[in-house]
Amino acid sequence: MIIYILKKIVTFLFIICVLAQISFCLVYFVPQSTFSHLTFIDAYSAFFKQLLQGRFRLVSGETLPFLDTLLTTFELCILALLVALLVGLPLGIFLGLSNINWLNVAIRLASLIFYSCPIVMLATIVMYYLSSTWPISIKFDISPSVQGRSLLDILISSRPDKLTALLDQLNYLFLPTIILAIQPSIMTIQLVSENVKNTSRQNYIKMAIIRERSPFKVLRRHLLPNSIPATIPQLTYNTTTLLFFTMVIEILFNRIGLGQWVMMAYRNHNYFIISIAILACGTVISLLTLLGEITAIAIYPLRHKEHYV
Amino acid sequence: MSRIIQLGKRINSCFHRLHSNLYLIVSFYGILAIAFIAFSTKWFFHAHLNPIYVTSLPPAWWPNGDINHILGTTEQGQDIFDYLLIGYRSTILMTLKAVFYVIIIGGVINYLMFFVVFIRPFILFIFRFFMVVPPLLGVIVISLLLEDDITNILIVIGLSYAPRFIYNIHQRVIKEWNKTYITAYRLDGLSSFSILNHYIVPNILPVYLTEIVSLFSSVILAITTITFLGFANDFSRPDLGMMMFKMKDIIDVNLLAFLAPGIAVSATITLVYLFNFGLYGQRVGH
Numbered sequence: 001m002i003i004y005i006l007k008k009i010v011t012f013l014f015i016i017c018v019l020a021q022i023s024f025c026l027v028y029f030v031p032q033s034t035f036s037h038l039t040f041i042d043a044y045s046a047f048f049k050q051l052l053q054g055r056f057r058l059v060s061g062e063t064l065p066f067l068d069t070l071l072t073t074f075e076l077c078i079l080a081l082l083v084a085l086l087v088g089l090p091l092g093i094f095l096g097l098s099n100i101n102w103l104n105v106a107i108r109l110a111s112l113i114f115y116s117c118p119i120v121m122l123a124t125i126v127m128y129y130l131s132s133t134w135p136i137s138i139k140f141d142i143s144p145s146v147q148g149r150s151l152l153d154i155l156i157s158s159r160p161d162k163l164t165a166l167l168d169q170l171n172y173l174f175l176p177t178i179i180l181a182i183q184p185s186i187m188t189i190q191l192v193s194e195n196v197k198n199t200s201r202q203n204y205i206k207m208a209i210i211r212e213r214s215p216f217k218v219l220r221r222h223l224l225p226n227s228i229p230a231t232i233p234q235l236t237y238n239t240t241t242l243l244f245f246t247m248v249i250e251i252l253f254n255r256i257g258l259g260q261w262v263m264m265a266y267r268n269h270n271y272f273i274i275s276i277a278i279l280a281c282g283t284v285i286s287l288l289t290l291l292g293e294i295t296a297i298a299i300y301p302l303r304h305k306e307h308y309v
Numbered sequence: 310m311s312r313i314i315q316l317g318k319r320i321n322s323c324f325h326r327l328h329s330n331l332y333l334i335v336s337f338y339g340i341l342a343i344a345f346i347a348f349s350t351k352w353f354f355h356a357h358l359n360p361i362y363v364t365s366l367p368p369a370w371w372p373n374g375d376i377n378h379i380l381g382t383t384e385q386g387q388d389i390f391d392y393l394l395i396g397y398r399s400t401i402l403m404t405l406k407a408v409f410y411v412i413i414i415g416g417v418i419n420y421l422m423f424f425v426v427f428i429r430p431f432i433l434f435i436f437r438f439f440m441v442v443p444p445l446l447g448v449i450v451i452s453l454l455l456e457d458d459i460t461n462i463l464i465v466i467g468l469s470y471a472p473r474f475i476y477n478i479h480q481r482v483i484k485e486w487n488k489t490y491i492t493a494y495r496l497d498g499l500s501s502f503s504i505l506n507h508y509i510v511p512n513i514l515p516v517y518l519t520e521i522v523s524l525f526s527s528v529i530l531a532i533t534t535i536t537f538l539g540f541a542n543d544f545s546r547p548d549l550g551m552m553m554f555k556m557k558d559i560i561d562v563n564l565l566a567f568l569a570p571g572i573a574v575s576a577t578i579t580l581v582y583l584f585n586f587g588l589y590g591q592r593v594g595h
Contacts, residue, residue, distance in 0.1 A: 116578030
């Protein structure tokens, strides 16, 4: 297991290194680059120095908070996945065990309809009903209005009103997270219900039902430990789609993050920021995949024997 | 003559299978209906985008609505239902085009990966790089470097979703290849080519169709989202994302005009998933 985890970490680092090289090449050769007046070697060292500091300097003199932006987007993705697990696990277990046919069909149909709704439509409708300033915020070409700070920043800061700031930030994050969590939640419901249903048909579960007194004990001791861990790896497959929708949500809700960042760069034709964004997106997706793989292997060690590539 | 009879029997059995459960009945006729709507905008509905009608009409069932304009009209005097039909046709055609190319290219790469073993790690490694660029960023890069054109956008979306499609099919083929019955065929002396075509492909067909359905839904949602954000907007041939963006300005007075494109996308994906579910009972959202 340790070798498998190490192998995954090395692959992650290798991908980040390759992406950093690609990003540097793009940054060096594009117009509006701060490195274009330097020699290749100097530019290379300056680029990595700024990368390790977590912020880049633009031609205009502004600084680009690379790490903070990355963290804000990453946090939104993680929160969406947590909400998906919180909603998806109980509903999936219920769906897998329930014999109420009409309820099962209703939940499945509702899941399918939500799954097939364009996220932009849901976000716009929610903003229309809940926000008074929505027509201004949906123009895509204005600076972010919502001050997105990362929760981690607030947590490690030494300010006295930490709890209030944290709650405030969670308040801002509530709607984007809920909308973003819709698709992963539905995936979780489908996967968990299917696995629970398959496991509940096994003979050892039937045996446990005869021997154990309480059905909750059967659920807790036999059914869930044998069905849930196998679904965790499958939940980490669609990280690209998750980041895509996270970026879209950031644009629609006008939040600071990768989406708003690249959209502003596109409007201003800033190739420098776009080049950095490739590295940023690569880092977020690779990190999410790596975390998913490590969590999966920690919970379900047999996994790598099934899906080893 | 016997061939014609056999063909007739086969069509008959297909017809019976299509009517075997409620999911198949609803989804099959639903798909037929949307195909008819998508491909008959010109000759049946005579849909056009000329701004020749009374401006800003509400839906037909409102007090001052007009029955000739079911969903009302825009501020420029365009019929919203016609707009929806043209946008729907455009979206469906773009989606089918992207899905078709991904299936063809994916099939070729899957064949290559199956027969030429040493290129597998190389292709899987390349895929890792394609998968770390989300479609939105890819679209922005392509729009800046080349042209903000729908073909380029479709290529980017195809490239984003193809790796997962190819990888899942490849995993399934390899899993099937390691099964005992395939080993038995190999020991009988059958070639890998005939084993793949005659035994593996038919046995993984349900998974293959599920993957295609999943790809279809991902592509249609991605196209709608990207055109909503203002990329590849061709005003002579609007699509549903573009329509949704335009209709958000009249959401106060005509909510249905904004919801209609989203409902059309949602209905299409739902029907396609139901069809697949009815055929094989596979899970959705794979």
